[in-house]
Amino acid sequence: VPLRRARASLTALAFAGLAVCSPRAQAQCPPPGPPALINEVLFDPSGADAGLEFVELINSAAAVVSLAGLRIEAGDGSGPGRFTLRWEGAAGDTLAPGRRFVVGGAMVSPAPDRVVELGLQNGPDALRLVWPDGATEVLGWGAHEHAEYFCGAPAPDPASGFSLVRRPDGVRRGSNAADFEPATPSPGGPNQVGRDVALVPGTLRIAPERPAPGTSFTLEAALASLGSQALGAREVGVRAAAREPDGRETPLADTHIDHELAPGDTLRISLALAWPDPGKLWLRVDLALADNHRPEGDRDSIPLRVGPGLLEITEIQFRPEPGEPEWVELRAREPLAPDGWRILDAGGGSGRVEAPGARLEAESLAVITQDRAALLARRPALDGARVWQAAPWPALNNTDGPDGFADRVTLREPDGTLGDAVAYSGDSVPAGGSLERGADGEWRPLPGGSPLAPPRPLPPLAGRLLLAPSRWHPARGAPLVVGYALPWPRARAALELYDLRGRRQAHLVSERDVTGRGEWTVGSAGGRGLPSGYYLVVLRARSGTEEMVERTVLRIEAEAP
Amino acid sequence: VRARLVRWAAAAALLAGLAPPPALAFEFVSPERLGAAGIVWPDKDDGSGLLEAGPPAEQPQLAIGATHTQWFGLRQLASRSLTLAAGRRGWRAAAGVAATGDADLGWRTLAAGGGVANVSGGAGLCARARDEPSSARQIAVGGSPFRGAEYSAGGGAWVRAAPGLRLSAGAARLWSSAGASLPEDAPQASLHLGEGALVAAGACRQDGRGHREWALALRVAAPPLRIYTGAYGAPLRTTFALAWEGAGVWVAGAAELHPVLGTTTSAALRWRW
Numbered sequence: 001v002p003l004r005r006a007r008a009s010l011t012a013l014a015f016a017g018l019a020v021c022s023p024r025a026q027a028q029c030p031p032p033g034p035p036a037l038i039n040e041v042l043f044d045p046s047g048a049d050a051g052l053e054f055v056e057l058i059n060s061a062a063a064v065v066s067l068a069g070l071r072i073e074a075g076d077g078s079g080p081g082r083f084t085l086r087w088e089g090a091a092g093d094t095l096a097p098g099r100r101f102v103v104g105g106a107m108v109s110p111a112p113d114r115v116v117e118l119g120l121q122n123g124p125d126a127l128r129l130v131w132p133d134g135a136t137e138v139l140g141w142g143a144h145e146h147a148e149y150f151c152g153a154p155a156p157d158p159a160s161g162f163s164l165v166r167r168p169d170g171v172r173r174g175s176n177a178a179d180f181e182p183a184t185p186s187p188g189g190p191n192q193v194g195r196d197v198a199l200v201p202g203t204l205r206i207a208p209e210r211p212a213p214g215t216s217f218t219l220e221a222a223l224a225s226l227g228s229q230a231l232g233a234r235e236v237g238v239r240a241a242a243r244e245p246d247g248r249e250t251p252l253a254d255t256h257i258d259h260e261l262a263p264g265d266t267l268r269i270s271l272a273l274a275w276p277d278p279g280k281l282w283l284r285v286d287l288a289l290a291d292n293h294r295p296e297g298d299r300d301s302i303p304l305r306v307g308p309g310l311l312e313i314t315e316i317q318f319r320p321e322p323g324e325p326e327w328v329e330l331r332a333r334e335p336l337a338p339d340g341w342r343i344l345d346a347g348g349g350s351g352r353v354e355a356p357g358a359r360l361e362a363e364s365l366a367v368i369t370q371d372r373a374a375l376l377a378r379r380p381a382l383d384g385a386r387v388w389q390a391a392p393w394p395a396l397n398n399t400d401g402p403d404g405f406a407d408r409v410t411l412r413e414p415d416g417t418l419g420d421a422v423a424y425s426g427d428s429v430p431a432g433g434s435l436e437r438g439a440d441g442e443w444r445p446l447p448g449g450s451p452l453a454p455p456r457p458l459p460p461l462a463g464r465l466l467l468a469p470s471r472w473h474p475a476r477g478a479p480l481v482v483g484y485a486l487p488w489p490r491a492r493a494a495l496e497l498y499d500l501r502g503r504r505q506a507h508l509v510s511e512r513d514v515t516g517r518g519e520w521t522v523g524s525a526g527g528r529g530l531p532s533g534y535y536l537v538v539l540r541a542r543s544g545t546e547e548m549v550e551r552t553v554l555r556i557e558a559e560a561p
Numbered sequence: 562v563r564a565r566l567v568r569w570a571a572a573a574a575l576l577a578g579l580a581p582p583p584a585l586a587f588e589f590v591s592p593e594r595l596g597a598a599g600i601v602w603p604d605k606d607d608g609s610g611l612l613e614a615g616p617p618a619e620q621p622q623l624a625i626g627a628t629h630t631q632w633f634g635l636r637q638l639a640s641r642s643l644t645l646a647a648g649r650r651g652w653r654a655a656a657g658v659a660a661t662g663d664a665d666l667g668w669r670t671l672a673a674g675g676g677v678a679n680v681s682g683g684a685g686l687c688a689r690a691r692d693e694p695s696s697a698r699q700i701a702v703g704g705s706p707f708r709g710a711e712y713s714a715g716g717g718a719w720v721r722a723a724p725g726l727r728l729s730a731g732a733a734r735l736w737s738s739a740g741a742s743l744p745e746d747a748p749q750a751s752l753h754l755g756e757g758a759l760v761a762a763g764a765c766r767q768d769g770r771g772h773r774e775w776a777l778a779l780r781v782a783a784p785p786l787r788i789y790t791g792a793y794g795a796p797l798r799t800t801f802a803l804a805w806e807g808a809g810v811w812v813a814g815a816a817e818l819h820p821v822l823g824t825t826t827s828a829a830l831r832w833r834w
Contacts, residue, residue, distance in 0.1 A: 502794065502798055504821075
């Protein structure tokens with residue numbers, strides 16, 4: 001395998017320290033009574049939870065603590081008073097000074113002191129210790145509405161596979177948020193060692209998320225110094241590598257952190273990388289630290305697709321007629337199994353595509369909808385084998401925000417790899433109409449929508465540039481449809497608006513790759529604010545060394561209805 | 562006899578110009594005028610200066626003129642105009658009609674203006690009525706109604722600040738039925754460089770959308786020819802014009818080059834007594 005050249009750069013940013021809760025909260029929680037505390041909890045192991053969940057207690061006092069009668073309760077944060085017993089200490093269960101006691105599933109390694117299936121929930125939920133004398137300690141994670149499920153402020157909800165640990169072991173700062181942080185699980189072991197550096201879970205990012213082959217992209221991550229000792233400049237190494245589907249690995253970057261890291265410091269790192277070939281691969285980041293007391297958490301990886309995704313979004317129905325559900329049409333570029341794909345909106349709403357056993361052939365169209373039965377009832381001619389439901393449905397917005405977009409539809413593979421993402425404006429789409437991606441790649445309003453139908457071909461154009469209407473009323477929300485026909489099959493083109501004095505008044509369409517015959521729909525926002533009068537719409541296009549400029553007259557009516 | 566022939570030929574050309582709907586786009590280029598920057602030469606005497614922004618001609622004159630302008634090479638966007646200017650002693654008056662565009666997209670303008678002037682300075686007022694022929698038709702066939710007519714008034718003045726130095730300013734739409742409008746033209750100054758040579762400059766101006774305009778122009782006279790050239794604005798537009806005058810007839814042609822939109826051409830004919 002030829003070594004792919006990669007450029008790497010590194011930047012770092014120190015984060016502020018963790019927030020602490022108010023003095024009143026510090027005085028009240030956790031209670032000063034019991035010397036044994038919750039020291040670590042894993043409630044969301046990677047994959048199936050069964051047998052892997054655990055709770056670790058620690059005795060930070062100088063005397064042996066009896067655990068007889070101690071109750072470990074799980075809290076369901078969806079409503080008040082929902083604590084249920086998971087384990088109760090028996091006579092003879094004791095915890096020596098400075099030691100840890102693990103209660104967990106049969107698959108926890110090393111083996112827990114007591115085996116029990118805890119069945120903890122993934123948040124916003126809680127864990128509570130109730131001592132025989134009535135003293136309690138509560139640990140809550142996620143965003144809670146009820147104060148009984150946390151102490152001070154809730155701890156963060158860690159990503160799957162990571163536990164919440166009290167760091168340093170046994171510390172009492174008076175708040176779950178201040179005492180606990182996500183970490184690699186360490187049942188029965190110390191939460192903080194002398195020298196330790198780890199990647200912060202869930203911080204790997206790629207931008208742009210789907211780079212073109214051979215173009216630069218950025219791999220970002222955050223790392224934290226988790227040990228009790230400071231780490232010197234250039235002590236921490238950062239390596240990045242790519243793993244292809246056939247298992248081949250290619251080093252992409254090898255560098256060092258130039259900053260000193262005090263205990264608790266967090267740094268953000270950024271690596272500029274490139275990959276020459278289209279396709280899917282995994283990017284792996286490894287941290288290297290000599291005499292690292294805990295190597296767990298030094299490695300993380302993220303999937304990456306270079307070049308086009310497995311599919312493309314071809315039509316979006318976000319403003320359906322009454323009785324019709326929202327839907328999104330897609331076209332497969334390669335054969336794919338849609339089950340488990342996720343559809344997301346800009347607000348973070350996410351739904352899972354439910355299509356067990358289904359398969360979509362290359363170049364086939366399919367529809368993901370809010371309500372499959374309703375869509376098939378509304379459009380009985382649709383091929384039901386290519387209509388799937390996603391639940392819960394991320395409701396798609398109709399009205400543009402300040403950024404000029406109403407919403408953003410994203411489709412992701414089950415492992416999170418980006419399939420396609422489209423930000424759309426609802427400005428020019430009438431009620432009941434959809435937005436369809438034409439053969440030229442441009443999005444156009446389509447009255448009534450056309451699920452599972454290929455984009456309508458554009459009729460021949462009588463001229464190079466044609467406007468409809470020639471009198472435009474942007475104040476009434478009317479769009480301007482601009483048809484063009486270029487003398488080349490592909491080109492770079494842009495659309496501008498000039499007044500009759502020759503001054504450019506607006507960029508109607510920014511420069512982009514287009515096919516020879518196409519159509520743009522300019523939303524009314526493009527003409528708002530312009531005074532009534534005559535303007536020139538100018539199409540500028542170039543292909544190779546050739547250029548062309550086409551102009552036509554447009555009358556803008558600024559008056560509102 | 563030769564002079565008489567020239568005059569009759571000019572009269573025939575003017576009548577031919579009247580055959581299509583008579584015309585004017587007072588606001589824009591004519592062979593002597595640098596487009597949007599609004600340089601109005603002091604010796605312009607066909608009345609269009611008065612109709613455009615108010616500054617009256619320095620010398621009293623009876624003149625009739627016509628122009629034809631092809632905007633940016635677009636066939637659908639041509640302007641034709643016919644103007645009449647008159648003056649006696651210190652009084653100046655002008656009237657004109659113009660049409661731009663076609664029956665689908667176009668407008669017609671009727672304008673009149675009056676003012677006073679002498680060798681030291683002058684001031685004038687102008688008023689225009691503009692309508693769009695297609696608007697009435699669109700309403701008639703049930704189309705969406707829109708404002709099809711506009712009435713506007715403006716004014717301008719000039720003053721000889723020093724020997725050879727003339728300052729002028731004008732605003733075509735101090736009032737408009739379509740709403741208030743900022744002054745369209747830059748205040749400007751012109752300076753005689755010597756025998757037959759004149760340089761003119763327009764000051765910067767910023768309209769409501771943040772556009773700045775400036776203009777710099779030069780005229781050289783070598784009777785019976787006059788050559789005009791200049792540049793203005795952003796994007797940079799350049800103009801070149803050539804005029805010939807003899808036997809009371811004045812003929813001119815001009816071109817203005819826009820880096821994106823193309824070339825605007827204009828021709829003018831004037832007959833004066």
